[in-house]
Amino acid sequence: MSWLRCTLRRSQQEAVASSTMTATSDNFFNAYAIFLGASLGQMGWVTGLPQLFGAMAQLLSVWLASHFSRRQFIVACAVLQAVVVLAMGALAAFRPENAVWIFIGLAVLYQGFINLIQPHWRAWMGMIVPQRRRGAFFASRTRLTMMASLSVFFVGGGILTLTDSVQMAWLGFSLLFSIAAMGRFASAWLLLQMHDPEPREAKVSGVFTQTLYNFRQAWKDKTFRHYSLFVAGMQCMVAISAPFFAVYMLEDLQFSYFEFVLSSVASIFTQFITLRFWGRFSDVYGNRLVMIITSCLIPSLPLLWLFSDNYLYILAIQAFAGFGWSGFTLSTANYLYDIRPFRSDFAIYAALQAGLSAGFVFVGAMVGGVIASYSEAFLIWTGLDAWLSSPIFVVFIVSTVMRSLVALWFIPRSVEPKTRPRPQLLTLIFRIRGFNAISGVGLDWLTVAKKKRDKDN
Known part of the structure; x- marks a missing residue:
């Protein structure tokens, strides 16, 4: 179908554009806050x-899904995010x-628009990308994202280093x-040029009540509860230190912006x-061992x-750090898929775990x-300043x-857990949403592809 080919081509182009x-956001926000004079x-x-x-x-996006045209809603959020x-x-x-406080407010809006878009984008892509092509399509999309992101990352580091050398970092x-x-x-x-075969999701009454009920049922699962507390707890403790690596490099060590970029790339590239090594390792020895x-x-x-x-x-x-984080991120994502009860909705478990982690990250960052x-x-x-050269x-x-x-x-x-037959890595996870030198690759699920022998997964 011509509309499908055009839409998939536009989606790949959109991956490059949005990667800029x-x-x-993933790698310069902390540096920018430091430049603005954040304490x-x-x-x-x-x-x-x-x-x-x-x-x-x-x-909130779950509720909004049934009140607007999906494509127009995504486009509107993308435009507002650009603003x-x-x-x-x-x-x-x-x-x-x-x-600094204005920037924090803008960062809140920025993350808000991203998360308003994500559930709609997942549903849209899950509908239009043929199942047999999903692995290849999203693997290709990830490669484009990686190349575009790293290019912008290097260019950004070069621009900041050059302007900073003439006392014009603001420029x-x-x-x-x-x-x-x-x-x-x-x-x-x-995104506006892409075709949406089902532009509006059907209105469903009591969606919030049902969602909370599903969350409560999922939380009763002891294995899932321990896993969720572990992942959220680890991200909480990571958030305690995550904002301050940039402070240490840029202020204490006086790195140039380009040196800062290169140090981040060392983690990101690793x-x-x-990721593929850890994928093969977990296939042989299990995700629990990798975790x-x-x-x-x-x-x-x-x-x-x-x-x-x-x-x-x-x-x-x-x-x-990159070596460790790639294995942790991949194994925890696959482990979540394996421990969910048979025939249950993977999206419910992923959403509950993500929400819990976000709350814990907030607490960790504040602490x-x-x-x-x-x-x-x-x-x-305590007199420890003679031993520790930086308060950080x-x-x-x-x-x-x-x-x-x-x-x-x-x-x-x-x-x-009992391992279920499941698709290859990029067919299950589908795409790398972003990357961070300190807290690892961000994997974003779309849906779980089905196999003939596992129709109900």
Whole structure:
């Protein structure tokens, strides 16, 4: 069908356009907040608050699905998101009073629009991409996303380094966010050109009540409950330190923006190239073993930053982090699929786990901000400032200890689920939503493809 070929082609083009925005948001938001003069306490808000509102927006999106044309709703949200990104760039040029808090508010809107779009986008793509082509289609889309994102990442680092060298970093950020906004505007136009065979979902009464009931039923499953608390707890403890790696690199170590980008790429690139290794490893030994191995690696990551500020050493740490995070992200995604009860709705379990994690990330980021704000006074009071060269190291140590406690809690409670026949990695997960040097690749499920021998999965 000509409309199908055109829509799929537009979807691939849209992946490239939207990547110019996601590469900026995933990896430059913390650097931008530092440029605007964010305090250590405010860095926690930069990470935590947008995640919390994003989860709330995704729940709201379920209700909105039956009140608007799906394609027009997605396009409208994409356009508004582009306007928000453009406003972020304007902040750098005008530097109004309370610029940091304005940026946090814009980041909340940014995450809100992303999460309003996602459920509709999943349903749309799940409908139009032929099942037999899903693996190849989304693998190709992921490659395009990766290439476009890394290109923007490098270009952004170059622009910021160049403008910063002439004391005009504000211009670099304005240009960077303007490029991201133009990419999102192009993405919205391409989405408008795509065909939607079922533009409006049927109205269903009591959708919120039914959703809450389904969540409550899912939570009664002990294995799922332990898994959800483990994943959310680990992300919470990661969020304690996540905002402060950028602070340490840009302020304490005085990295140029391009050095900052290269250190992030070391992690991101390692994540991509090791995903397939972890996929094969989990097929042979099971996802539980991969989860245990990587949950033992992840707690050590913040602690490694204490031993040297050599740039090559930092690159090695980042590469090691990418190795650990790719296995953790993949195994936890596959484990969720395996532990859900037979014939149950995978979307319910994924949504509940994602919402819980967002709430925990908010708590972790707030705690990290408080610890960072008082860490310098703590070091002076205890005399540890002679041993720890940066107050941020206190945050790193706390994050390491708390990550370890979460892993120790979960390991004896983890079970090896009965593995179901399932599609290949990119057929199940479908696409890499984004990537972050500190907290890993973001995998986004679309739906679960069916096999003839497993019709009801």
